[in-house]
Amino acid sequence: MKKIFSLLAIAGLTLLIGCGKPSENSGGSSAGASSSGGGKKVTIALMPKSKGNAYFISCKKGADKAAAELGVELLFDGPTDPDPAKQNEIVENWITIGVDAIAVACENREGISTALRKAKSKGIKVVTYDADAQPDAREFFVNQATPEGIGFTLMDEAARLCGNEGEFAIITASLTAANMIEWQKHIEARRSSKYPNMKMIALRPCDDLKDKAQSEATALMSANPNLKCIMAICSPAVPGAAEAVKQAGKTGKVKVLGLGLPNENKRYVHEGVTDSVILWNTEDLGYLTIHSANALAKGTLKAGDKSIKAGALGEFQVEGDSILLGKPFIFNKDNIDKFDF
Amino acid sequence: MKRHFRELSVAAALLLVLLALAVLAPAFYQPQPLLSLLTREAPTLVVACGMALVIICRQIDISVGSQFAVCSVAAGLLAANGWPLPLVSLASVVFGLIMGAFNGWLVAGLRLPSIVVTLATMVTWREALRWLRQGQFVNLPDGTQWLGLSQLAGQCMLIVTAVVLLVALALATKHLAAGRFVYAVGTDAEAARLAGIRPQLTTFSVFAFMGALVGLAAMMNVVQSPQVDPKSGSGLELKVIAAAVVGGVAVSGGRGKLWGVFVGLLLLACISPALTHLRIEAYWEKAIQGAIILLAVVADGVRNRKETV
Amino acid sequence: MNTEKHGFKAALFRHETVLLFVVVLEWFYFNSVGPRFGSVDNSFDIMRHSVEIGLLALAMTPIILTGGIDLSVGSLLGLCAILFGKFWRDVGMPIPLAAACTIGVGALAGGLNASLITWLRLPPLIVTLGTFSLFRGLAEAITRGVDTFTNFPASFLFLGQERWLGIPAQAPAFIVVAIGIWLLVHRTTFGRSFRAIGFAPEGTRYAGIPVERRLALVYVLAGMIAAIAAVIYTARLGQAKADAGMGYELFAITAVVLGGTSIFGGVGTVQGTLLGVAAIAILNNGLVHARQPREVAGMLTGVLLILALASSILPKILATWRARRQTSLNKTPVTT
Numbered sequence: 001m002k003k004i005f006s007l008l009a010i011a012g013l014t015l016l017i018g019c020g021k022p023s024e025n026s027g028g029s030s031a032g033a034s035s036s037g038g039g040k041k042v043t044i045a046l047m048p049k050s051k052g053n054a055y056f057i058s059c060k061k062g063a064d065k066a067a068a069e070l071g072v073e074l075l076f077d078g079p080t081d082p083d084p085a086k087q088n089e090i091v092e093n094w095i096t097i098g099v100d101a102i103a104v105a106c107e108n109r110e111g112i113s114t115a116l117r118k119a120k121s122k123g124i125k126v127v128t129y130d131a132d133a134q135p136d137a138r139e140f141f142v143n144q145a146t147p148e149g150i151g152f153t154l155m156d157e158a159a160r161l162c163g164n165e166g167e168f169a170i171i172t173a174s175l176t177a178a179n180m181i182e183w184q185k186h187i188e189a190r191r192s193s194k195y196p197n198m199k200m201i202a203l204r205p206c207d208d209l210k211d212k213a214q215s216e217a218t219a220l221m222s223a224n225p226n227l228k229c230i231m232a233i234c235s236p237a238v239p240g241a242a243e244a245v246k247q248a249g250k251t252g253k254v255k256v257l258g259l260g261l262p263n264e265n266k267r268y269v270h271e272g273v274t275d276s277v278i279l280w281n282t283e284d285l286g287y288l289t290i291h292s293a294n295a296l297a298k299g300t301l302k303a304g305d306k307s308i309k310a311g312a313l314g315e316f317q318v319e320g321d322s323i324l325l326g327k328p329f330i331f332n333k334d335n336i337d338k339f340d341f
Numbered sequence: 342m343k344r345h346f347r348e349l350s351v352a353a354a355l356l357l358v359l360l361a362l363a364v365l366a367p368a369f370y371q372p373q374p375l376l377s378l379l380t381r382e383a384p385t386l387v388v389a390c391g392m393a394l395v396i397i398c399r400q401i402d403i404s405v406g407s408q409f410a411v412c413s414v415a416a417g418l419l420a421a422n423g424w425p426l427p428l429v430s431l432a433s434v435v436f437g438l439i440m441g442a443f444n445g446w447l448v449a450g451l452r453l454p455s456i457v458v459t460l461a462t463m464v465t466w467r468e469a470l471r472w473l474r475q476g477q478f479v480n481l482p483d484g485t486q487w488l489g490l491s492q493l494a495g496q497c498m499l500i501v502t503a504v505v506l507l508v509a510l511a512l513a514t515k516h517l518a519a520g521r522f523v524y525a526v527g528t529d530a531e532a533a534r535l536a537g538i539r540p541q542l543t544t545f546s547v548f549a550f551m552g553a554l555v556g557l558a559a560m561m562n563v564v565q566s567p568q569v570d571p572k573s574g575s576g577l578e579l580k581v582i583a584a585a586v587v588g589g590v591a592v593s594g595g596r597g598k599l600w601g602v603f604v605g606l607l608l609l610a611c612i613s614p615a616l617t618h619l620r621i622e623a624y625w626e627k628a629i630q631g632a633i634i635l636l637a638v639v640a641d642g643v644r645n646r647k648e649t650v
Numbered sequence: 651m652n653t654e655k656h657g658f659k660a661a662l663f664r665h666e667t668v669l670l671f672v673v674v675l676e677w678f679y680f681n682s683v684g685p686r687f688g689s690v691d692n693s694f695d696i697m698r699h700s701v702e703i704g705l706l707a708l709a710m711t712p713i714i715l716t717g718g719i720d721l722s723v724g725s726l727l728g729l730c731a732i733l734f735g736k737f738w739r740d741v742g743m744p745i746p747l748a749a750a751c752t753i754g755v756g757a758l759a760g761g762l763n764a765s766l767i768t769w770l771r772l773p774p775l776i777v778t779l780g781t782f783s784l785f786r787g788l789a790e791a792i793t794r795g796v797d798t799f800t801n802f803p804a805s806f807l808f809l810g811q812e813r814w815l816g817i818p819a820q821a822p823a824f825i826v827v828a829i830g831i832w833l834l835v836h837r838t839t840f841g842r843s844f845r846a847i848g849f850a851p852e853g854t855r856y857a858g859i860p861v862e863r864r865l866a867l868v869y870v871l872a873g874m875i876a877a878i879a880a881v882i883y884t885a886r887l888g889q890a891k892a893d894a895g896m897g898y899e900l901f902a903i904t905a906v907v908l909g910g911t912s913i914f915g916g917v918g919t920v921q922g923t924l925l926g927v928a929a930i931a932i933l934n935n936g937l938v939h940a941r942q943p944r945e946v947a948g949m950l951t952g953v954l955l956i957l958a959l960a961s962s963i964l965p966k967i968l969a970t971w972r973a974r975r976q977t978s979l980n981k982t983p984v985t986t
Contacts, residue, residue, distance in 0.1 A: 051944055052476040052571070080471060080944045082896045085887050089699045093938040096692040097684065110800035111889035114811065175624055175795025176893055204623050205795070210478075210570040211562070215381055219614035222374035223366065236570060239478075243566045247492060248373055264478050267567055401775070451967070453959045454913040456719070456775070460900060461959075465952030472945035582779065592773040624795040628787025634780035635766070642770030 043099040044293045045075040046286075047090060049107045049131065052080065053208075054261060055235050055282060056105065058341040059130070062286030069311055070294050075099065084108045091115040095122055101293040103142070105130035109178045113137035125296040127323075129289040131179035139296055139303070140321050142289045144280040145328045147179065151186025153328040154257070155195065157276045158229050161255040165197035166228035169220045171241055171258075173208045173234035180233055187231075201227070206237045213240030221248055232258030238277060242268035262331050262339040269336050277331040282341060284313060285325055292323050347589035348601035350640065355608045358615065366618035374614075380496040380565065382610045383503035384409075384558035386603065389581040390510050391554035393602045396585050397514075398547045399527040399594030400448060400455040404463035405555050405581065408440045409574030411470050412559035417479035417569035426488055426564075433563075434556035440466065441552015445545035455548075463578070470571060479569040486567050499561050506554075511599040523547060528595030583630065584609055587637040609633065665910035665962050669925045672954070676932045684939025692935065698810075698818045698886065700931035702727065702879040702895070704924070705824060706902035707909075708831045709875035711923045712868040714906050715835065717848035717915025718767065718774035720869065723876045723902060725785035726759050727895030730880035732789050735799025735890035745806045753877040759785060760873020764866035782899070789892040799890040810885025820882045827875060832920040840864060848915020904951060905930055908958045929954070 046063050048056030060076055067074035075094070079086030087107055092115055094102055102119055106112045106128055116126050116137035129142040145153075158168055170187070172180045184203070191198055201224055206213035213236060221227055221244065230245070232238040238260030245254050246268070256268070257276040268274040291310035295301035301308055307315050308323060317324050331339065362369045369375075388405055395402045416433040420426065440462070447458045487495025514520035522543045525533040530540040563569055588605025590597030612629055616622075681688045706723045713720050730752045737748035759781070766777045809819045835841040843864050846854045855861050884890045903913075909926030911918025930951060937947045 052471040052474070054476040054478065057475045057477065075941060077938060077944055080468060080948060082893055083898065084889070084891050084894060085699075085702075085883065088887060089695075089934075090938060090944075092695050092699070093692075093935060096686050096689065096695055097939060098686060108798070108887075108889055108891060110798065111887040111891070114807070114886075114888035118811070174893075175790070176793075176798070176891060181796055202617065202620075204617065207575070209572055209575055210566075210568070211381070211573055214566070215378070215613065216617070218374050218377045218381075219617040222371050222614075223368055223618040223620075225368065236572070239566075239568055244377070247377055263480070264568065267480075447956065447959075451960055451963055453956075453963060457903070457907050457913050457955065457959055460903065461952040461955040463952075464900075464955075465949050468945040468948030468952070472943060472949070579779075579783070583783075586776050586779070592776045622794065624787075624790040624793075626787070627783050628791050631780050631782070631784030631787050635777070635784060638772055638776050638780055639766065639770060642766065642772040646770060 042070075042072040042101070042294060042297050043075065043097075044072050044101045044103065044290060044297070045077070045094045045099045046289070047076075047087065047102070047104045048078040049087075049105045050080065050082075051078045054264070056130075058261065058282040059105075059286035059289070061341070062281075062283030062288075063290045064286075065283070066287045066290035066294075066311060070290070072290070072294055074290065079107075084111050087112050088115040091119060095119050095124060099124060100297040101125040101127070103127045103129055103289045103293045104133070104138075106133045106178065107131070109133055125293060127289065127293050127296060129285060135321060140292055140301070140318075140323050142285065142292050142323045142325070144282075144285050144325045146322070146324070147182040148186045150259070150278070150328055151183045152190045153278055153330070154183070154231060154233065154259070155187045155190035155198075157257050157278065157330065158231055158255070159191075159195045159198055161257065161275050162198065162228045164195055167199045167201045167224060167226050168229035168231055169202040169204070169224065169227060170200060171204055171206050171213050171216055171220075171230060171232045171234065171237040173237070174205045175203075177234075183233055206234060206240065208234055208236055210236040210240040210243075213237035214244045217241040217244035218248060221245070221250060221254060227254055229255040229257070232256065232260070234258075235260040235264065238274060239264045239268060242273045246271070246273050261341060262336050263341060265331070266336050269331070269333055272333075275332065277336065278328050279331065280325055280327075280329050281339075287311070287313060288316060288323065288325055345598070347641065347644075348598050348604065351588055351601060351608060351637065352604045355604055355611070358608065358611055362611075362615055362618065366615075369614065369618045376493075376496055376500075378610065378614060379500050382606065383499045384561040385577070385580060385584075385610070386503045386606055387506055387554050387558040387561065388577060389584045389602050389606050390507055390599055391551040392578075392581040393585045393588070393590050393597055393599055394510070394514070394523055394547050395455075395551050396582070396590045396592060397527045397594060397597045398523050398544055399530070400544060400547065401582070401592075402444060402455065402459045402548065402551055403578045403582075404440070404444060404459040404466065405551065406574040406577035407463045407466040407470070408437055408552060408555045409559050409562075409577050410571060411440065411466055412436050412556045413563050413569050413573050414470060414474060414479060414571050416560050416563050417481055420481050420485050420563070421479055423482070426485065430557075430560045433560040434553050437552040437554070437556025437559065438549055439552065441555070442545070442549040444552070445548030448548060449541040449545035474571040476571060478571070481563070481567050481569065483567075486564060488564050495564065499565070502561065506557075507599060507603055514599065519543075519546075524595055580609065581606075583634050587634060589637075589641075591641070605637075665958070666919070666922050666925060668961060669908065669910065669922065669929060669958070673925060673929050673932060676929065676936060680932065680936030680939055684936065687936060687939045692939075694813070694818050696931050696935045697821060699935065700927055701818075701820045701824045702883045702886075703898055703901045703905065703931075704927040705827055705875050705879040705882070706898055707905040707923050707927050708827055708920065709872035710899075710902045710906050711831065711909075711911060711918060711920055712835055712841070712844050713774070713872055714903075714911050714913060715844040715848050715915055715918050716865060716868060717851065718865065718868075719778060719903070719913070720763065720774065720872050721778040721899050722759075722763060722781035722785055723872060724895040724898035724900075725782050725789070726756060726873060726876040727880045727883065727898060728892055729759070729785045729789040729792075730756050730877040731884050731890040731894040732793050732797075732799065732892055734877075734881055734884060736792070738802070739799050745803065749881045752881060753874050756873040756875070756877025756880070757870050758873070760870040760876075761866070763873070764869035767869065768862040768865045786892070786896075793892045795892065797892075799884075800888065802884070802888060807885055807888055810882055810887070820886070823878065823882060827878065828920070828924065835920050840867070844868065845916050845918075848912075848917075850916075901930065904955055908955060910958075910962060912962075 113134040126138040127140045128138045132141045204216040230241045232241045238258035242256045256274040260277045265277045412433045419429045448455045526540045526543045584606035588601035734752040737743045905926035909922030
């Protein structure tokens with residue numbers, strides 16, 4: 001009796017689903033409305049690599065500013081657990097909701113492209129920012145700096161701090177993060193072409209945890225007494241490595257540099273532990289991303305354009321399908337206090 | 342000797358690893374990195390002691406990582422708001438106690454299975470913290486790190502605290518009635534009840550105590566650096582359960598020695614720096630960890646099989 | 651004993667009804683706040699996003715019925731996914747052969763769990779905790795952390811992304827497995843023995859049932875189903891990575907427990923598990939439509955789980971109180 005009831009219940013549920021509203025060409029209709037400059041509010045969906053990451057929160061601040069200026073509705077959501085499929089699921093939900101444009105920082109280059117291609121086919125405009133997807137899955141990539149620029153700047157700074165020779169180690173977030181893998185390639189390319197006397201002796205992941213980065217840095221220093229520099233390319237790792245150097249009493253002997261947020265590193269920069277923190281203005285990145293997505297949705301940005309105007313920030317160069325924020329910015333003792341993010 | 346066979350075999354395994362390191366990578370044995378390693382692991386040891394008690398009591402608590410994060414962030418925020426540090430420490434312990442008591446109420450009071458209860462609380466607290474904090478670090482005021490003492494003094498203080506706690510708990514479980522109750526309830530709750538022990542109260546207390554220990558550990562972690570990462574404590578539950586299991590605590594309850602847990606924790610904590618020193622790639626870490634857990638467990642099983650045959 | 655059985659049955663009956671009620675409530679609520687929530691497109695999205703977890707939950711149900719648990723299914727999904735990619739790309743196997751080999755690997759991995767649990771009589775929680783690390787670690791080691799497998803042929807990706815005869819292509823596989831597990835658990839003597847084993851393992855052994863063989867079966871089966879889920883996952887995502895399926899085991903356990911299966915074993919149904927999967931999937935999907943952040947989904951799932959647990963215990967507690975009141979009333983002396 002109970003089983004029959006349960007089976008009936010499941011059958012009834014399936015019928016309910018079947019009787020749901022018929023599928024509309026959601027993406028198509030809203031894209032049509034927006035490109036005609038229609039009265040409907042443009043909806044832009046913004047996704048970070050993962051939620052709970054201070055870097056993306058500062059991007060969101062800029063995005064919020066842009067959304068307020070442009071009068072668009074901004075949806076912000078992202079995965080809270082590490083499974084690669086989660087970004088895809090959220091994108092697919094947004095497709096069903098019928099947003100006008102999607103801006104994604106891609107954790108998995110190939111995986112997310114599957115969902116983004118689907119969005120494109122439904123008429124939704126797609127841009128990527130911070131970390132790219134496959135080129136055919138999106139219209140433009142809002143790049144804070146080219147991966148080449150980031151890799152080269154990191155390597156150049158490291159070489160400068162070490163006098164162009166010596167051993168260095170890299171701490172990354174996880175071994176599978178696509179954009180970090182790309183940066184490492186460029187770091188290596190720069191090293192082999194310009195700084196052959198510098199050796200990269202280890203690559204350790206810190207799982208995006210400051211404490212783990214600290215442990216890794218401690219072990220690296222004790223295993224490699226000739227280590228001259230630690231390059232931390234994931235943001236929690238920069239203060240983590242700095243703390244490790246400080247506690248080891250090797251301030252000044254082992255240089256620390258990396259990609260990190262100013263607020264997390266001000267203390268160490270002033271104490272002389274960390275020399276350079278390389279980043280870009282993340283708020284501007286978010287701001288530019290929303291402006292680009294909006295311009296795409298409204299039709300004012302098209303393939304082949306050479307520049308785009310983004311509100312208060314002015315004009316930005318467009319190289320092919322990359323919208324460039326600019327060059328990586330180096331925060332150091334002299335300027336880090338001017339920034340608050 | 343036979344009684345302690347399990348724990349001694351883990352100690353032997355640890356000695357083997359340490360010997361191998363001495364031969365292959367003597368650079369491992371420098372005072373400062375070792376001191377740093379021990380200091381980093383001191384909070385984990387505190388939590389592992391609590392987890393051992395929970396497992397001996399035939400329960401499990403997979404929410405400790407989330408509890409740790411919540412206590413750390415709460416303590417950090419209080420410190421940043423100018424609260425005096427002793428009060429902050431107390432507050433951290435109290436927050437942990439409250440979360441542990443909540444778990445304990447659901448498990449002991451409502452008789453719900455601990456794995457599912459702590460799964461639910463783990464997810465709820467972690468997501469709530471993430472929602473509130475959005476990944477932002479908490480910057481601590483000067484004087485918080487090492488409680489204002491010098492680095493060496495601070496590190497020694499933390500290590501001593503953890504060891505004192507370990508010894509105190511080991512003695513308590515052996516000599517205090519309350520400690521024996523935990524073993525009794527873990528072995529056979531019904532028999533314990535008939536003997537006059539109150540199993541539900543014991544279970545509740547174990548969870549609440551676990552929470553308090555997590556709060557203490559969180560504070561011990563907070564004072565080690567000038568910032569609090571809201572993601573701290575990630576993976577903690579796996580670490581301490583593995584340490585307990587490798588150290589000889591039986592998941593079926595009623596068996597286990599705290600010093601075995603200590604040895605188990607040291608063994609597992611050595612893996613990562615050992616890999617760095619031996620120049621083994623980082624991606625072997627998880628596989629090796631899993632292999633050690635399985636080996637320890639299989640050794641248990643083989644011994645049990647021999648005994649029952 | 652008869653009344654107890656009725657009590658259990660009654661509680662279960664109530665549990666599934668309540669869960670069904672919750673699912674329907676979720677459906678109507680999200681329909682009201684999200685205009686496109688009820689559309690066929692979205693319903694198929696819900697289905698497609700929950701197939702892998704649904705498969706793992708189905709695999710987990712017989713295991714939990716026997717009083718065991720398998721924490722390694724998520725990691726096994728990751729390992730199978732990259733091995734599938736490796737078989738296809740590096741060994742050069744055609745897709746169907748690669749899939750078959752992957753299922754074989756899944757069976758072997760399940761066999762590892764099974765042998766440790768049945769032959770060495772080790773607690774499933776600890777064995778699968780070890781294999782949880784080991785499988786994920788092997789996946790990371792084989793790919794050296796960085797290798798991913800992509801560029802699968804379109805005919806394969808069809809399985810995860812397109813529709814076949816109007817429904818999502820992976821649905822038939824899911825339905826087949828669901829029906830298979832349901833038949834196994836509810837219609838075969840094998841399945842009846844699972845509940846018996848969960849309820850009283852020693853008694854079952856004395857009754858002449860080969861407990862070890864039955865247990866081995868459920869763990870090997872779980873391994874194979876995890877492999878199937880891995881293949882579908884790769885087709886859906888278009889990429890096989892070492893961190894695939896991270897966290898899935900906890901989702902699966904949540905779904906099974908939500909569905910009324912007791913973690914102690916002996917009580918539970920497959921239809922309950924399916925309802926549990928539906929409840930979580932609709933919640934996750936609906937909250938995006940309701941413009942709520944992801945974290946809310948996590949928190950609500952945790953709360954829902956506790957409520958589900960409490961509700962199944964409530965009848966027992968009420969009965970105990972009632973009994974105690976009755977005895978105290980009986981004790982009251984009749985005054986003259």
